Amino acid sequence: MATLAPAATNVCRACGRPLQPGLFCPYDGVFILDPQGTTVMASRISRLGASIVNAILIVLTLGIGWIIWWFIVAPRGQNPGKAVVGLRVIRADGRAVSTGWMFVRGLLTFVGGLIPLYLDDLWLLWDQNAQTLHDKMAATVVVRAQGSEHIVLRGSVGELPAGYTPPPAFAPPVSFPATAEPARSTPAAMPPGDSPAEALRRLEDLKSRGLITDEEYAVKRATIVDRL
Ligand SMILES: [Zn+2]
Structure with a gap:
């Protein structure tokens, strides 16, 4: 899971x-x-x-x-x-x-x-x-x-x-x-209904635990910032 x-x-x-x-x-x-x-x-x-x-x-x-x-x-x-x-x-x-x-x-x-x-x-x-x-x-x-x-x-x-x-x-x-990379293909950092601030916090957490690459972090962060 x-x-x-x-x-x-x-x-x-x-x-x-x-x-x-x-x-x-x-x-x-x-x-x-x-x-x-x-x-x-x-x-x-x-x-x-x-x-x-x-x-x-x-x-x-x-x-x-x-x-x-x-x-x-x-x-x-x-x-x-x-x-x-x-x-x-x-x-x-x-x-x-x-x-x-x-x-x-x-x-x-x-x-x-x-x-x-x-x-x-x-x-x-x-x-x-x-x-x-x-x-x-x-x-x-x-x-x-x-x-x-x-x-x-x-x-x-x-x-x-x-x-x-x-x-x-x-x-x-x-x-x-x-799939090969389930954690990476599903944006776990951004469950629907999450506030952008909460999503950013989760994203930071995923990055700090090394679960996503810097590149993925940048892409997902941009998506969240768009929602602001
Ligand atoms: Zn047991």
Whole structure:
């Protein structure tokens, strides 16, 4: 992922092994943006379990009880099935989800359910971050409830580890193979919506870390100055 710092500084907080592109350590599933290193990706089988529990609870409570329960657990990034199994939804950039965000994610789950062959949910089986398509649309990931409590308490994972940049708010469901120089071809210094001052600051930072050449720096700086 082009947004991550060079590999040399990219090691897992928990096991110290080098990280691959993706939001979780490939060895122990630790969420790479968590400075505490205790937030761990939910297993795919537990995700399936939560879906089954939700379906059973909706039938048993005629829907009404499930909805009431939902409002109790949604502020913690859960729905009743996830609360029972011990899972939590967080935003892919390390922030906690609000009840409103959970509601939108829930609506996207219904929309995703219209996609044939259960493709929306099955997507998590082969996705690097175990995201469903509705997770992709809502920019969320699902982690174990245990170990991620601090995200709910603080509203985010807290101070990001040095060198990490949060992923974009919306990630496409398919990640294409990286080109020879992904960091150089995408102007990471100028995400859309950035103020020129902020873009300049990022650009300076990239240059000082040796991630772009002087020539690229000059070209990008000129582009930003044009926007002023
Ligand atoms: Zn690890």
